[in-house]
Amino acid sequence: MALIAFESRLTVCFVTILLEPSTATSVVGRRARPRRYLMCPPDHFAVTYVINPWMNLAEPVDPALARRQWDVLRQIYLDLGHTVELIAAVPGLPDMVFAANGGLITDGHALGVRFAHPERAGEASAYLSWLRGAGLRSVTEAEQVNEGEGDFLVVGGGRDQLILAGTGFRTTPGAHAEVTRLFGLPVVSLRLVDPRFYHLDTALAVLDEHIVAYYPEAFNAASRRTLRQLFPDAILATARDAAVFGLNAVSDGRHVVLSERATRLSEQLRERGYQPIGVDLSELHKAGGGAKCCTLEIRS
Numbered sequence: 448m449a450l451i452a453f454e455s456r457l458t459v460c461f462v463t464i465l466l467e468p469s470t471a472t473s474v475v476g477r478r479a480r481p482r483r484y485l486m487c488p489p490d491h492f493a494v495t496y497v498i499n500p501w502m503n504l505a506e507p508v509d510p511a512l513a514r515r516q517w518d519v520l521r522q523i524y525l526d527l528g529h530t531v532e533l534i535a536a537v538p539g540l541p542d543m544v545f546a547a548n549g550g551l552i553t554d555g556h557a558l559g560v561r562f563a564h565p566e567r568a569g570e571a572s573a574y575l576s577w578l579r580g581a582g583l584r585s586v587t588e589a590e591q592v593n594e595g596e597g598d599f600l601v602v603g604g605g606r607d608q609l610i611l612a613g614t615g616f617r618t619t620p621g622a623h624a625e626v627t628r629l630f631g632l633p634v635v636s637l638r639l640v641d642p643r644f645y646h647l648d649t650a651l652a653v654l655d656e657h658i659v660a661y662y663p664e665a666f667n668a669a670s671r672r673t674l675r676q677l678f679p680d681a682i683l684a685t686a687r688d689a690a691v692f693g694l695n696a697v698s699d700g701r702h703v704v705l706s707e708r709a710t711r712l713s714e715q716l717r718e719r720g721y722q723p724i725g726v727d728l729s730e731l732h733k734a735g736g737g738a739k740c741c742t743l744e745i746r747s
């Protein structure tokens with residue numbers, strides 16, 4: 448059923464693209480793959496502490512608006528034919544809406560999380576119990592500090608996978624080693640140096656099997672060299688688009704859901720054959736989050 452909806456949506460997209468001759472040739476090649484996402488409704492979302500430079504106790508959050516914005520994001524995924532599962536929000540855990548920080552799952556194997564800040568520590572067990580009930584092949588509790596898909600991004604598929612791993616602010620190098628041992632995949636450590644981009648998923652987006660977009664200045668010189676070597680065809684984001692959380696994007700291989708304020712990045716994506724879908728997540732941005740932060744991919 449879901450698959451049929453997905454394909455019919457693709458047909459709709461294809462027709463739209465044919466009406467835009469300037470992008471038609473490049474777009475045809477990009478293929479979407481149906482995804483399974485986990486999201487957490489922003490039922491208890493608020494900014495009640497400060498653990499990143501975006502959070503400001505003096506700037507109030509509008510909870511009703513946050514809910515509407517989050518609903519739009521969820522509906523976009525559903526309209527694209529993806530599966531969205533929900534975890535119940537826990538009172539007293541205002542950042543739990545950022546489901547990307549709930550785990551790392553690939554090939555049906557999951558690693559739980561261990562937060563760097565005590566304010567978020569309580570989320571780890573909630574996400575772990577959800578993962579244990581999700582029908583996965585294995586679920587392992589984390590020993591080292593790691594903030595899930597906030598800092599671990601899977602590139603490629605099948606035997607060709609590698610994991611990009613951020614460190615510098617939250618996830619530790621010890622957790623990179625833990626992921627290497629657990630998943631048996633190559634793990635590429637990348638050092639973040641700008642506190643505004645404190646999680647890897649704020650500075651780098653995986654667009655499809657082998658293409659990424661990133662903001663070079665968020666990384667130290669050695670990591671920039673590594674990224675240049677690994678991804679010579681990467682899209683390089685501007686400082687402006689990075690600062691509006693443009694790289695905190697969710698791609699299904701063809702559609703890229705990202706901040707509607709990242710206008711140049713949307714153009715760059717279109718030039719490369721992707722279909723950007725802009726969203727307004729202004730309220731979640733007040734806690735330092737965007738589309739990707741709200742979305743954990745369950746790779747079964």
Ligand code: ARG
Pocket residue numbers: 498499502542545547548567596597598646648649734735736737739740741
């Ligand atoms: N306030 C949260 C924190 O600082 C935001 C988390 C955003 N999540 C992400 N995947 N980048 O931890």
